[in-house]
Amino acid sequence: MTDGRKTSRSQAWFGARGRSGMLYRSWMRNQGLGHEVFDGRPVIGVATSASELAPCNAHLTHVAEAVKRGVWQAGGLPLQFPTMATGETLMRPTAMLYRNLMAMEVEELIRANPLDGVVLLSGCDKTTPAMLMGAASVDLPAVMVTGGPMLNGKYRGQDVGSGTHVWKFEEDLKTGRMTEEECFFAEGCMARSHGHCMTMGTASTMACMAEALGMQLPGSAAWPAVDSRRMETAQAAGRRIVRMVDEDLRPSQIMTRAAFENAIRVNAAIGGSTNAIIHLTAIAGRLGVELSLEDFDALVRAVPTLVNLMPSGRYLMEDFCYAGGLPAVMAELLGGKLLHGEQTTVTGRTVAENTESAERIISDVVTGLEAPFQPAGTGIAVLRGNLCPDGAVIKQSAASPHLLTHRGPARVFDSPEAYHEVADDPDLDVDENTVIVIRNAGPRGYPGMPEVSNVPLPAKLLKAGVKDMVRVCDGRMSGTGYGTVILHVAPEAAVGGPLALVRDGDPVILDVPNRILSVEVDEAELARRRQTWRAPAERYTSGYTWLYTQNVEQADRGADFGFLRGSRGHEVPRDSH
Ligand code: FES
Ligand code: MG
Numbered sequence: 001m002t003d004g005r006k007t008s009r010s011q012a013w014f015g016a017r018g019r020s021g022m023l024y025r026s027w028m029r030n031q032g033l034g035h036e037v038f039d040g041r042p043v044i045g046v047a048t049s050a051s052e053l054a055p056c057n058a059h060l061t062h063v064a065e066a067v068k069r070g071v072w073q074a075g076g077l078p079l080q081f082p083t084m085a086t087g088e089t090l091m092r093p094t095a096m097l098y099r100n101l102m103a104m105e106v107e108e109l110i111r112a113n114p115l116d117g118v119v120l121l122s123g124c125d126k127t128t129p130a131m132l133m134g135a136a137s138v139d140l141p142a143v144m145v146t147g148g149p150m151l152n153g154k155y156r157g158q159d160v161g162s163g164t165h166v167w168k169f170e171e172d173l174k175t176g177r178m179t180e181e182e183c184f185f186a187e188g189c190m191a192r193s194h195g196h197c198m199t200m201g202t203a204s205t206m207a208c209m210a211e212a213l214g215m216q217l218p219g220s221a222a223w224p225a226v227d228s229r230r231m232e233t234a235q236a237a238g239r240r241i242v243r244m245v246d247e248d249l250r251p252s253q254i255m256t257r258a259a260f261e262n263a264i265r266v267n268a269a270i271g272g273s274t275n276a277i278i279h280l281t282a283i284a285g286r287l288g289v290e291l292s293l294e295d296f297d298a299l300v301r302a303v304p305t306l307v308n309l310m311p312s313g314r315y316l317m318e319d320f321c322y323a324g325g326l327p328a329v330m331a332e333l334l335g336g337k338l339l340h341g342e343q344t345t346v347t348g349r350t351v352a353e354n355t356e357s358a359e360r361i362i363s364d365v366v367t368g369l370e371a372p373f374q375p376a377g378t379g380i381a382v383l384r385g386n387l388c389p390d391g392a393v394i395k396q397s398a399a400s401p402h403l404l405t406h407r408g409p410a411r412v413f414d415s416p417e418a419y420h421e422v423a424d425d426p427d428l429d430v431d432e433n434t435v436i437v438i439r440n441a442g443p444r445g446y447p448g449m450p451e452v453s454n455v456p457l458p459a460k461l462l463k464a465g466v467k468d469m470v471r472v473c474d475g476r477m478s479g480t481g482y483g484t485v486i487l488h489v490a491p492e493a494a495v496g497g498p499l500a501l502v503r504d505g506d507p508v509i510l511d512v513p514n515r516i517l518s519v520e521v522d523e524a525e526l527a528r529r530r531q532t533w534r535a536p537a538e539r540y541t542s543g544y545t546w547l548y549t550q551n552v553e554q555a556d557r558g559a560d561f562g563f564l565r566g567s568r569g570h571e572v573p574r575d576s577h
Pocket of ligand 2 (some may be wrong): 088125201202203451478479480
């Protein structure tokens with residue numbers, strides 16, 4: 001039955017004798033599977049997060065077909081199953097609220113079923129970390145295949161980037177440079193094909209992170225969703241997972257501390273999203289790998305930004321693909337001794353071996369270390385101070401250099417909505433030095449830590465030609481966003497972090513070179529204010545959102561549920577009959 005292979009996990013189901021085996025096999029045969037497929041060959045789950053409610057993932061059913069071809073080619077049995085999809089654009093109050101739920105679902109579906117390995121098909125922002133978190137907690141052989149970016153957006157002869165141009169168009173609309181009708185037309189031009197955001201937003205970032213961690217095949221992150229080579233890669237992943245099952249090559253051997261260090265540095269080199277910090281921390285938590293916010297600051301100081309992509313630069317993922325994609329970036333970093341080349345990946349080969357033949361093909365898109373797109377030290381910085389004792393984050397490359405050192409009076413809003421209500425008021429009491437504080441947008445506060453931090457500037461200042469202002473928030477920012485925005489302030493206001501105590505007019509100090517975010521109010525006064533502070537009323541007393549608010553950890557811990565940390569393995573559960 002098992003042609004020399006050791007008895008597989010799936011054989012605990014399909015190889016069972018008597019009534020039990022009959023139950024497990026018979027119902028599967030209603031799909032036209034012959035008895036020969038239960039001979040002990042690796043059974044590979046093809047987990048797809050395809051959904052018409054998550055447009056970035058809608059095409060994954062086609063990608064799954066390619067994966068399945070590969071699994072059959074290598075002598076495995078592919079079984080496709082759906083997972084939840086956390087679509088960024090439609091889900092309210094934020095897809096992030098559901099990342100942990102999706103991770104739980106992925107974990108439990110893999111463990112409960114007769115699987116020996118799994119291929120994870122993701123696309124939109126949260127779907128990639130959710131799947132990696134779930135798979136890490138089961139620790140069966142796993143390969144990720146992200147669905148690929150959309151083709152470059154094109155509007156009136158210009159490249160337009162998903163997300164990034166939404167903010168630009170909004171500003172143009174507010175200042176009268178664009179009409180409503182032009183915006184309506186432009187939104188169609190921004191989404192020309194299947195795929196996820198084609199800027200270096202969170203989806204592209206996390207696809208690159210999966211590749212940098214060694215969890216997807218080299219080059220896989222950048223193929224556009226509609227490029228036939230996306231399907232070739234998917235097919236190759238299908239073949240590879242079958243071998244991985246034979247080799248018993250599992251996520252815990254691939255996603256080591258060294259792999260996370262590689263990913264953190266790659267994120268700096270690609271000018272990736274701040275959201276990667278939260279997601280990588282959460283994935284690491286599933287594997288028992290300790291990552292602190294300081295790691296994210298210290299590891300990237302020597303890494304320049306090599307990739308010239310929106311929102312920090314001008315190109316898009318399609319260009320990145322033609323320029324050599326992530327292997328070109330990783331080869332360059334390896335050359336500068338900025339990566340652990342000996343780390344194993346899903347190919348069974350090391351990072352160094354995977355990138356041996358990689359080259360930078362268009363050097364304006366993927367620059368070299370000798371003349372980088374942005375110098376080292378301009379990446380994501382981690383701040384501390386009496387406003388954020390557990391840290392805060394700023395993406396320097398998306399900020400205005402003149403604001404990186406700034407002192408200005410706070411103008412405080414208890415919610416993003418409170419700001420939006422008055423943002424267009426011509427008499428709003430702000431000027432370009434004001435620091436806009438938006439609070440109660442953290443993991444517990446919103447709930448779900450939405451991407452609301454980069455609020456548009458007040459209309460009166462936009463009209464006066466002001467291009468950027470310092471904003472401070474305990475929420476997140478879309479990976480496609482930009483501006484001098486301090487994010488992920490921890491602890492958040494809703495749990496009584498110092499952000500909750502700031503008042504209008506308090507001087508806020510931002511000193512990014514020295515990694516400081518503080519408020520010039522003395523400790524005694526802050527203590528007095530704390531005495532009168534009351535936690536916002538609990539809005540949820542049942543249901544998933546209650547579970548979330550009771551268990552979610554702060555941003556610096558990855559906003560996972562405390563009870564989901566660690567791996568729970570892949571022991572075969574008790575019989576069901
Ligand atoms: Fe899905 Fe950007 S909205 S990837
Ligand atoms: Mg996003």
